[in-house]
Amino acid sequence: MEPIEIGIWVSAGMLVFVVLGMRVAFAAAMAGFVGLVWLRWNGFDYDPDRFWKAVTISVKIAGLTPHSKVSAQVLSLIPVFIMIGYLAYYAKLTTALFEACKRWFAWVPGGLAVSTVFATAGFAAVSGASVATAAVFARIAIPEMLKIGYNKQFAAGVVAAGGTLASLIPPSAILVIYAIIVEQDVGKLLLAGFIPGAFSAIVYAALIIGIAMAWKNVGPPVTGYTWRQRFESIPPASPIFAVVIIIIFFVYNPFGDAWGTPTEGGAVGAFIVFLMALWKGMRWTQLREALLDTAKLTVMIFTIIWGVLIYVRFLGFAELPDAFASWITSLDMAPLTILICILLAYAVLGMFMDAIGMLLLTLPVVYPAVMALNGGENVLAADSAFGMSGQMCAIWFGILVVKMAEFCLITPPIGLNCFVVAGVRDDLTVQDVFKGVTPFFLADGVTIALLVAFPSIVLWLPSLVG
Amino acid sequence: TEWNVSVWGKRRAFTEHVEKLAELVSEKTGGEFTMNVSYGGLSKNRENLDGISIGAFEMAQFCAGYHADKNRVVTVLELPFLGVENLEQERAVSKAVYSHPAAADEMAQWNAKLLMTSPMPQYNLVGTGDPRMTLEDFKGMRVRATGGLGRAFEAVGAVPTSVTATEAYQAMESGVVDTVAFAQHAHLSFGTINQAEWWTANLNPGTVNCPVVVNIDAYESLSDKEREALDSSVEESLDHYLANYGELLKKWDAVLEEKGVKKVEIAPEVIEEFRAAAAAPARDAWIADMEAQGLPGQELYDLVVKTLADTKAGN
Amino acid sequence: MAGSAAVLEDSSLLSKLDRMLLPIERFCALLSGLAIFSLMFLAAYSVTARKFFGAPMMGYVDYIEAAMPIIAIMGVSYVQRDGTHIRMDMLVSALKGRMLWLFELISVVMILILIVALTYGAWEHFDRSFDCARPLCSRDSSIDVGLPIWPSKLVVPIAFAVLVLRLLLQTWGYGRALVLGLESPVAVPLNLTVAEQAMLEAKALEGAD
Ligand code: NA
Ligand code: NA
Numbered sequence: 001m002e003p004i005e006i007g008i009w010v011s012a013g014m015l016v017f018v019v020l021g022m023r024v025a026f027a028a029a030m031a032g033f034v035g036l037v038w039l040r041w042n043g044f045d046y047d048p049d050r051f052w053k054a055v056t057i058s059v060k061i062a063g064l065t066p067h068s069k070v071s072a073q074v075l076s077l078i079p080v081f082i083m084i085g086y087l088a089y090y091a092k093l094t095t096a097l098f099e100a101c102k103r104w105f106a107w108v109p110g111g112l113a114v115s116t117v118f119a120t121a122g123f124a125a126v127s128g129a130s131v132a133t134a135a136v137f138a139r140i141a142i143p144e145m146l147k148i149g150y151n152k153q154f155a156a157g158v159v160a161a162g163g164t165l166a167s168l169i170p171p172s173a174i175l176v177i178y179a180i181i182v183e184q185d186v187g188k189l190l191l192a193g194f195i196p197g198a199f200s201a202i203v204y205a206a207l208i209i210g211i212a213m214a215w216k217n218v219g220p221p222v223t224g225y226t227w228r229q230r231f232e233s234i235p236p237a238s239p240i241f242a243v244v245i246i247i248i249f250f251v252y253n254p255f256g257d258a259w260g261t262p263t264e265g266g267a268v269g270a271f272i273v274f275l276m277a278l279w280k281g282m283r284w285t286q287l288r289e290a291l292l293d294t295a296k297l298t299v300m301i302f303t304i305i306w307g308v309l310i311y312v313r314f315l316g317f318a319e320l321p322d323a324f325a326s327w328i329t330s331l332d333m334a335p336l337t338i339l340i341c342i343l344l345a346y347a348v349l350g351m352f353m354d355a356i357g358m359l360l361l362t363l364p365v366v367y368p369a370v371m372a373l374n375g376g377e378n379v380l381a382a383d384s385a386f387g388m389s390g391q392m393c394a395i396w397f398g399i400l401v402v403k404m405a406e407f408c409l410i411t412p413p414i415g416l417n418c419f420v421v422a423g424v425r426d427d428l429t430v431q432d433v434f435k436g437v438t439p440f441f442l443a444d445g446v447t448i449a450l451l452v453a454f455p456s457i458v459l460w461l462p463s464l465v466g
Numbered sequence: 467t468e469w470n471v472s473v474w475g476k477r478r479a480f481t482e483h484v485e486k487l488a489e490l491v492s493e494k495t496g497g498e499f500t501m502n503v504s505y506g507g508l509s510k511n512r513e514n515l516d517g518i519s520i521g522a523f524e525m526a527q528f529c530a531g532y533h534a535d536k537n538r539v540v541t542v543l544e545l546p547f548l549g550v551e552n553l554e555q556e557r558a559v560s561k562a563v564y565s566h567p568a569a570a571d572e573m574a575q576w577n578a579k580l581l582m583t584s585p586m587p588q589y590n591l592v593g594t595g596d597p598r599m600t601l602e603d604f605k606g607m608r609v610r611a612t613g614g615l616g617r618a619f620e621a622v623g624a625v626p627t628s629v630t631a632t633e634a635y636q637a638m639e640s641g642v643v644d645t646v647a648f649a650q651h652a653h654l655s656f657g658t659i660n661q662a663e664w665w666t667a668n669l670n671p672g673t674v675n676c677p678v679v680v681n682i683d684a685y686e687s688l689s690d691k692e693r694e695a696l697d698s699s700v701e702e703s704l705d706h707y708l709a710n711y712g713e714l715l716k717k718w719d720a721v722l723e724e725k726g727v728k729k730v731e732i733a734p735e736v737i738e739e740f741r742a743a744a745a746a747p748a749r750d751a752w753i754a755d756m757e758a759q760g761l762p763g764q765e766l767y768d769l770v771v772k773t774l775a776d777t778k779a780g781n
Numbered sequence: 782m783a784g785s786a787a788v789l790e791d792s793s794l795l796s797k798l799d800r801m802l803l804p805i806e807r808f809c810a811l812l813s814g815l816a817i818f819s820l821m822f823l824a825a826y827s828v829t830a831r832k833f834f835g836a837p838m839m840g841y842v843d844y845i846e847a848a849m850p851i852i853a854i855m856g857v858s859y860v861q862r863d864g865t866h867i868r869m870d871m872l873v874s875a876l877k878g879r880m881l882w883l884f885e886l887i888s889v890v891m892i893l894i895l896i897v898a899l900t901y902g903a904w905e906h907f908d909r910s911f912d913c914a915r916p917l918c919s920r921d922s923s924i925d926v927g928l929p930i931w932p933s934k935l936v937v938p939i940a941f942a943v944l945v946l947r948l949l950l951q952t953w954g955y956g957r958a959l960v961l962g963l964e965s966p967v968a969v970p971l972n973l974t975v976a977e978q979a980m981l982e983a984k985a986l987e988g989a990d
Binding site for chain 1: 807810811813814815817818820821822823824825827828831832842845846847848849850852853854855856857859860861865866867868869872873884885887888891892895896898899900901902903904905906933934936937
């Protein structure tokens with residue numbers, strides 16, 4: 001049998017087990033392990049005497065992968081970013097941030113909803129996880145909106161959609177994971193997420209203002225805050241700004257003399273939030289809980305990472321990514337059409353799957369194909385299909401895919417953010433939230449279309465840093 | 467027979483001998499013996515020796531400085547200021563050490579046989595900011611340098627900082643390191659030359675040693691014809707490598723010009739001072755360390771010195 | 782965020798063993814958390830030393846790489862205990878009773894076989910880097926400061942061995958549920974719908990506020 005055929009059979013088998021409910025990380029690792037054995041034994045012409053040799057070699061290859069793959073300095077970004085989110089929660093930064101946004105932005109039509117979007121965007125700048133952001137703001141923002149007569153479905157939709165911003169606006173665990181899988185510069189990818197994230201927030205805000213102006217009872221403005229009150233609201237929320245500024249200094253290199261790596265920026269940010277949490281009364285019991293929660297999410301993510309990388313190791317021996325890439329490039333369709341088909345396939349897959357699992361399982365095969373479509377890893381912008389260099393294409397596709405994955409968090413039937421919002425509020429059903437989030441669903445469609453049509457929205461910032 | 471070969475990065479001057487070898491054995495055996503060169507698909511570079519030991523693939527490249535304790539013997543070739551002047555000399559001293567029984571023994575523990583080296587020019591520095599012209603300037607310098615080279619810079623007060631080759635560009639850009647020691651081809655392919663403001667033309671502090679090894683079982687199970695094709699292609703592949711690298715070195719000055727990188731000549735007395743501070747202590751420490759572990763440290767070092775002298779005399 | 786499910790307890794031997802293993806798993810996970818916490822201080826220290834005192838920390842990258850297996854893998858069994866490792870539960874959430882326990886059992890047994898194999902492979906990886914005839918038993922060292930790598934490699938088989946114990950208990954738990962046709966068995970994560978899971982998660986956050 002050809003290695004590629006084995007690659008296809010094993011990949012199909014893995015998908016079956018994922019659908020049957022096996023934990024994604026272990027399904028991928030098992031597929032990788034079985035695939036390695038099969039490939040090796042195939043190489044031995046299925047000689048029964050050499051079956052155990054094939055198994056032994058494969059066990060050793062698979063067994064060294066977890067240690068080998070997690071021992072990388074860049075990966076230390078993930079736990080640090082996750083920890084900031086948990087510590088920020090104990091530092092009560094979320095409430096302070098919402099209060100500040102309210103005092104500054106609530107005077108526009110649909111003011112509280114707009115404030116909520118900006119507060120989620122602000123929290124996104126310290127939090128790496130979308131679902132956590134939605135859960136937190138469902139409790140802070142929805143009651144306030146209901147108090148002044150907002151439509152409850154709409155209020156719920158705002159929070160569910162706002163939560164998705166956390167994965168585009170850096171820090172973002174999912175962008176880091178993408179960067180690692182495709183071996184691209186983490187700093188540049190995080191940088192690239194900033195404008196599309198802010199852009200999404202602005203599209204949401206514009207949409208809310210439009211809706212509020214069209215239907216008067218949807219969201220009245222909140223006025224009457226004095227400038228004094230506005231400025232007073234800033235200090236309690238300031239650690240967030242401090243963290244954002246620090247991360248800017250570390251990642252974005254604004255004055256040509258950067259301070260260090262994104263991990264170091266994250267660590268210094270986490271340290272500040274930690275001091276703040278201490279000041280707000282966090283003690284060892286809470287810290288232990290925060291550390292356990294951080295560890296739990298971290299380990300869950302890393303288990304998928306090493307599990308999938310065992311599968312990727314097998315793919316490397318089976319040469320499947322190369323084969324898929326050459327198949328994609330041989331298709332008689334415009335590259336952009338193929339790219340749009342790929343994104344649509346992600347939309348469908350994302351309806352049923354968790355974002356991280358979905359990206360990790362598919363990227364090893366899809367990413368090389370997209371790169372080949374553009375003309376290869378090292379192609380120059382002038383010779384490429386999408387009008388951008390290989391490195392830029394990697395960044396652009398990353399942002400598109402992550403935006404797609406976030407989009408899936410608010411689409412039925414498994415829009416995790418919507419479930420979380422409904423879970424927090426006893427007076428809301430999942431159907432209510434899906435109904436309320438529909439306009440944002442359309443807004444995201446528009447955003448993605450714009451990001452596809454105008455790649456410079458994504459690529460302008462990273463191109464500035466060379 | 468089909469062999470999997472594990473290297474890393476992308477195809478570059480540093481991997482040309484492997485590509486040439488694959489081409490030659492296939493030609494000589496009429497396509498019976500082929501090699502599949504994989505750039506990072508089969509293993510991480512620091513685990514290539516593990517992969518050979520397991521039998522995951524049949525041939526691989528690695529650098530001694532990545533994991534000195536895995537390959538103590540060949541690290542003799544990474545001692546600072548050995549006085550190697552060009553790739554021919556590097557090739558000769560590597561070959562001599564690889565043929566020493568101590569080297570073969572240690573590699574045999576990994577089920578590996580040393581096939582050939584990947585001769586590297588001296589690892590000169592590129593840097594940002596003002597050029598560092600004196601030993602005083604080296605104090606506190608964050609330099610990307612591995613193995614013996616790292617320890618040489620450490621001896622004069624610099625701080626070696628290991629980022630992988632692929633991260634070197636970003637590390638330089640973000641200020642994690644302010645200087646990077648690489649061979650010319652790596653300054654080009656990892657983009658550090660684009661960040662640099664200066665390059666030291668004559669510091670010549672030493673280099674890394676990156677052998678290509680084969681799995682012993684796989685080597686022994688080759689047919690006589692295949693083994694003969696492999697063995698006879700080694701020198702030819704290295705010739706090709708040197709010629710190819712020579713072309714690159716010829717273009718080097720033009721590259722510096724184009725990128726606006728200043729070519730810095732360090733004063734000979736500064737180099738002498740550096741050598742005195744770094745070379746003798748590093749050598750003595752290395753020899754003592756090896757002898758304590760029952761390895762012929764002195765003998766290996768003498769072998770390098772003698773081979774180098776003979777090669778220079780031969781020229 | 783990962784949704785965790787409830788694990789029921791009673792006075793049976795299985796549940797006792799489950800509760801005996803839990804503190805060990807919690808301890809491992811806490812090690813993971815503390816390693817992350819130390820990473821924060823290490824990075825903050827390193828950047829301060831470099832930026833303000835011109836004295837970068839030697840071997841900073843080596844130390845982080847050595848800590849990563851603790852951070853990434855030590856808590857793997859704690860996460861398996863309450864079913865936090867993500868999966869697609871479209872199908873299993875529609876199943877009930879024996880059919881459900883059968884699917885869960887198959888899945889857990891396969892994971893068990895996989896992890897036993899990986900434990901052996903990870904041990905071999907450790908073993909290749911470990912040789913007590915040498916200084917510090919080291920046959921593999923880090924790139925900058927020559928740190929022995931075997932302790933960090935040893936973390937993986939240890940964490941996997943704990944996971945093997947957990948998977949044995951879960952195999953027993955699901956097997957028992959299958960044979961006896963139990964409604965809500967002990968010592969296994971009970972399958973919740975996504976909505977129920979979200980509810981639990983939201984409640985957990987509330988408690989922490
Ligand atoms: Na974020
Ligand atoms: Na969905």
